[in-house]
Amino acid sequence: MGFAEEHHQWLEYHKKRRTGERLDRLERGHRHGEQMFVERVWWPIFGHMDNLHPEYEVSDWRGRPYFVDLVWKPGQVKFAIEIKGYGPHVQNTDRTRYRQEINRETYLQIAGYRVVAVPYDDLESMPELTISLFKSLLTPCLLKSTDEEGRQYTRLEREILRLASCWNGFLRPVDLVNELGVNPRTVKKYMNSLCEKGKFRPVMAQGSTRVCRYEYIHSFMDNELW
Known part of the structure; x- marks a missing residue:
């Protein structure tokens, strides 16, 4: 399954679990910059969008709802990812909004989130730099x-x-069967186990319910397993 289909299913999954303003914000907020980050940075690193939440609602220091571009919550770790375009962030044309944004980011840190700002321009011109930085940032959190x-x-x-x-x-x-020297039943048993653990997806033969192959769900941390 390619990125476009996975991204569509991921968004639909979150849309079905939202109503009102939370749904409206997801439909309005997850736009070009956020989609480009998921496609050009997140997908090449992980190959899936598990535990990644678009337009995630949190409360700011005043108790008012605030939507973070993307939040990643794999267990106890919490990352708040914000895509920063060139505009008010640099020119300060709306100073009140600018101050509120800085205060929100500070409050997110207090609430236990690690806040990561991603330059929009880098996503367009050099996503490999952002990939490298994210790998270095996330690896210590994933080692355990x-x-x-x-x-x-x-x-x-x-x-x-x-x-x-x-x-x-x-x-x-x-x-x-040929590579490992085991019988087909053993292969089926272990592939079913790995599918349940989220490492493979079964691919059915066209017009049949028979599994013809398995699609590997890659993670950049997999090389630590052997």
């Missing part, structure tokens, strides 16, 4: 969860993940 995750995989599951990272992202059951 990756260690815990690694204990959840058997030796054979780790070997399957290693093969998936080396190949083109798709695995056929017959290829795993």
Whole structure:
């Protein structure tokens, strides 16, 4: 499944769980800059949008609702991601709005969020820089969860993940049988387990319910598992 389809399903998932102003803000707020960040930075790093929330509502220091462009909440960690365009942030044409924005970011830090500002221009001209910075920023927060995750995989599951990272992202059951020297039932058992753990998606043969291959859901932390 490619980015466009995943992005559409992700937005629909969040829209179905919102009403009123929260829904309206999602439809109005998740625009070009936010979509470009998800496509050019988040997707290349993770290959999915799990735990990523668009136009996430929080309360500011006055108790008023405020919508963060994107919030990532994998467990206890909370990141508030704001896409910054060149405009009031630099020119200060609306000084009251500018002060409120600075105070909101400070309050988000008090509330336990790590606030990350992403320049819109970098998303257009050099997204690879933002990718590099995000990897460096997120890796320390993910190491602990990756260690815990690694204990959840058997030796054979780790070997399957290693093969998936080396190949083109798709695995056929017959290829795993030949490569690993195990029987088809074993392959089916372990692939079902990895699908339940969110590492693969089964792909059905056209016009059939038979699984013809598995799509690998990549994470940049997967190389820590072996």
